Amino acid sequence: MPRTGEKPGKGTYKCRNCGVEVTLDDDNDTLPPCPSCDGTEWDKVG
């Protein structure tokens, strides 16, 4: 699974802990910590 600090590429990622979604719109963007719960594990959803 993608984790905070990785560059998994463009797409939408959903926090495994709380369900918040973030979108990366550039392949060079780094996954942030979850803005809601500070989680670091993500699932790609789109």
Ligand SMILES: [Zn+2]
């Ligand atoms: Zn979260």
